[in-house]
Amino acid sequence: MRNAHFDKILIANRGEIACRVIRTARKLGIKTVAVYSDVDANSMHVQLADEAYCIGPAPSAESYLRMDKIVDACKRSGAQAVHPGYGFLSENAKFAELLAKEGIVFIGPPASAIVSMGSKSESKKIMENAGVPVVPGYHGENQDPGFLLEQAKNIGFPVLIKAVHGGGGKGMRTVFSADAFHSALESAQRESLKSFSSPAVLVEKFVTTPRHVEVQIFSDAHGNTACLWERDCSVQRRNQKIIEEAPAPGLSEEVRGRLGEKAVEAARAVGYRGAGTVEFIFDCDNGEFYFMEMNTRLQVEHPVTEMITGLDLVEWQLEVAAGNPLPLKQSQIPLVGHAFEARIYAENPRKDFLPDSGNVVHLSTPEPTHIFAPPLPAADTRLEQGFTAPGTIGVFYDPMIAKLVVHASTRNEALRVLRKALEEYRVVGVNTNVEFLRALAGHESFEKGDVETGFIKRHYDSLFPVISEPSSEVLAQAALFIVLRDHPVPTPSALSSPWTALASRRFGGDVYDRAITFENAQDAAEGAEGEVEVKDSERITVRVKSLSGGLFDVRVKTTQGEKVYNDVSAQLLSPTTLSSTLDSKSLRTTIVSQAPPPSLPASRAPNANERLHVFSSDGSCSGLKTTLVVPSPNWLISLGSDVLSASSGGATIKAPMPSVVVEVKVQVGQMVEKGDPVVVLESMKTETVLRARKSGVVRSVGCAKGEMVPEGKVLVDFEEEAK
Incomplete structure (x- = not known):
């Protein structure tokens, strides 16, 4: 019953x-x-x-x-x-x-299963006894740094240091040489202690070309265990997943069957109950797979399994917890089509995916179509979100904004649906990985299913192309937006008077002519880990001249030349939507203004400047965001008196995001070599090591352990070494 x-x-x-x-x-x-x-x-x-x-x-x-x-x-x-x-x-x-x-x-599962699988060392022993293959390594209790280094040498570099407890990429470091082992061990243990209340780690052989393939399992209290197929989570940054799919591409039915069997054996070996995920490393070089760990909970990426099965896994959890048997037998579990999940994060991919925080001032998303109702639709979009705008992404929790999940009949069709949905995403106020995800979803190797955990590093140049100058079309639309916003065309009414019916530009004559200056906010180059060096931007000038009948002439002047648009029709359909016609092409573009905080002095350029975020409406690059800076006028900047400047010949290390200072590794007067660690920061449960860009002597230290520092704060000031 x-x-x-x-x-x-x-x-x-x-x-x-x-x-x-x-x-x-x-x-x-x-x-x-x-x-x-x-x-x-x-x-x-x-x-x-x-x-x-x-x-x-x-x-x-x-x-x-x-x-x-x-x-x-x-x-x-x-x-x-x-x-x-x-x-x-x-x-x-x-x-x-x-x-x-x-x-x-x-x-969730019994406490005994959590204990057994929560310890990576104990879980591997259990798996070995159950006949499940494991990665070679040291999984014992001895945590002496010297002993662990010897074990790493015996295993052979590169090795992977992993927290014994927990998951999510926390407390995990890849080490390629003995010289770097102790520093990586300290960092992994410190992060593990904060995340899981234990500094214990294990050391394993690092598989050089691995895929991350995991199997969703479910068990009940009546002795039933089922496999709900596998997911591929290989494309990762900072040892954390960023996009997942089900089923895993390129697996033979024979390999899929063996993975499922071993996952079920793993669950039965610990008397499991509820939802769990058995994670495997799949070695692309030899086609073998090894047990990595078991997550005794529902995974972040569980929606892709729901999409290919049409099942509600949370409902299954509640059924099992209430003491009921699994709703379906193994032979009844569907596998239909293909699904992807893309995690939308507040982070800056071009700064080594550093987490970001701040106020989200604008958020618009693709329209979800998903419901749990078989039969599964041919194309489906689902949005898992716990956040709305306006709102704040703080520094205390994970920076994930949402999960975008899609399903279609084939992998290529699902990728097409994913790309379209990503083009419809609009986020302003914090950096996000949306454009990176779009580049990833359109990458030739990803489309072929040629994935492994080093995918981003291997294809870095194509995933992060050099940022080009904004197109004249984007610049023209941005200028028109400013003109129409600052000098709106009045709407006649029966009760209007000359003071409300006439636009402000009429007082200067029938022709309104304005020159608008922009800087490309995306004109940046990557520096050392946790750093960004901003290039000297060429200023861009756009001149807008109003004509009769609501038309405009727009002249765009950039470093590449000059482009003129004549008799342009333009109007604001909403505070963030511009309708325009450029060169006979009708465009409807989302443009969002991000003004500086009222309390921020104008002297703190560029943060004190207005930023315009233009989401392209051209079909070839729909949704591509271009951020432009509208510099504050010189007279306003001159009012500020607290400009922060470094003395000539010096160099500084600044906080790349709001963070907590975990460790200060230098002191005043210390000689530091290029690449040496200087400060360790933590933001959103992730540690970041800031390193010296040049050799020099520490002139001042502007932070202390445990201090909360804002983005841009000068942490360490150097006197560069004389050449």
């Missing part, structure tokens, strides 16, 4: 995964309880839930990781079960045990 669902569940998480769980619970008629930190009080998951409880300040250690506060919220609300989502407490065996002690159901 089938057990009834819970009446009320608490979601011990935030963001898009909390919203995702709430949607399924609503579908099943289950009430939901949200928990939130102080900074999340107005977040989407709080608004969607039936009730919500504040559990502490912004730092996760004081809120989302506080087991006692979550249990208290369960008791106060009457929640019968807790869904942990992913991250935070989702793979914490003590949390599962505490809930059981309090009579609250944990919507």
Whole structure:
């Protein structure tokens, strides 16, 4: 007899995964309880839930990781079960045990399975005994740095240092030589301690050409275990996934079958229950695969499995947690078409994918079409989002804005749907990886399915082409936007007077003529890790002259020459939409202005300047964002008195994003060589090492361990070594 669902569940998480769980619970008629930190009080998951409880300040250690506060919220609300989502407490065996002690159901595996699979060293021993192949390496308990170095030498470089507990790329470093081992070990242990409360690591052979292939499994309390096919998550940055697909491209049915069998054996070896993912390294050089780890939770990328099966995995989790058997047998699980998930992050791909933070002032997305209703549609778009604009991306949590998921009958068709959806994404206020994802989805090798974890490094030049000067078409539209915004064409009405019916330009005569200066904000070159060197930009001038009948002449002058558009028709359809006709081509373009904070002095150029974000409407590059700086006038800049400048002959290291200073590795008077680590920062759970660009002597240190520093703050000032 089938057990009834819970009446009320608490979601011990935030963001898009909390919203995702709430949607399924609503579908099943289950009430939901949200928990939130102080900074999340107005977040989407709080608004969607039936009730919500504040559990502490912004730092996760004081809120989302506080087991006692979550249990208290369960008791106060009457929640019968807790869904942990992913991250935070989702793979914490003590949390599962505490809930059981309090009579609250944990919507996840037994604590014993979390312990066994949560330790990468123990899990590999279990897998070896179960006949599942593992990567060669040291998985023991000895954590002495000298001993671990000897083990690395015995394995042979390159090696991979990995946190024993946790996942998500945290506490993971690739080491190519013995000289770099100790520094990488310290960084991996420090990050592991912060993320998983344990500094323990293991050392494994680094497979030079690996694919990351994982299998979705489900087990119930009645002895049933099923494989819901595999996903490929090979394309990664910073050891973290960025795009996933299902099924994995290029696998034979024989290999797919063996992967599924080994994943099921792994789950049975630990008495698993609920949703889990068995991750494998697939060696492209020899076609062999090795067990890597098992994630004892729902994965970020679970929607691609849902798209190819038509199943709701959160619903399956709730069924299993209620004590019911799996809804389908292995032979009944569909595999239809192909799906992709692209993670939309607040980050700067051209700065080594450094996470970004700040206010999101504009956000528009593709229109989702997905519902859980078989048969599966020929083409489908799904958006998993826990954020709306206006809003703020802070430094305390993961910088993921949303997940864009698509499905179609074939891989090529799914890629086409993905590219179209990415073209429709519009984000202003923080840097994002949208344009990088579009370049990736259109890359020839990616289209062929020729993927491995070194894909981005291998194809870096084609994924990050040199940024060219903005087109004359984009510049003309930006200038027209400014003219129409600053001097709007009045709308006649019966009650109008000369003071409201006449535009301001009429007071200067019948012809309005304005020269507008731009700088290309994307004119930047990459420096050392965590640094960007901005080139001296050539200023661009566009002259707009109004004509009778609402027409304009536009003259664009750049370093490449001059382009003139005559009798241009243009109007603002909304505060962010420009309709224009250039050279007989009708265009409808999204343009968003980002003004500087009112409190920021004009002298702090370029941050004190207005920025225009122009999303191209040309069919050949629809959605491509060009950011232009509208420089503040000289008279305004001259009012500022607090310009930060470095003395001649010096060099500085500045914070590339808002961060917490983890470690300062230099002191005043110290001689530093080019490439030496100077400061270690942490933002959004990711460590970044800033290194000296040149050799020199430390003149001053402007930060301290534990300090929160804003973007652009001078951290270390050098006196360059005399040549």
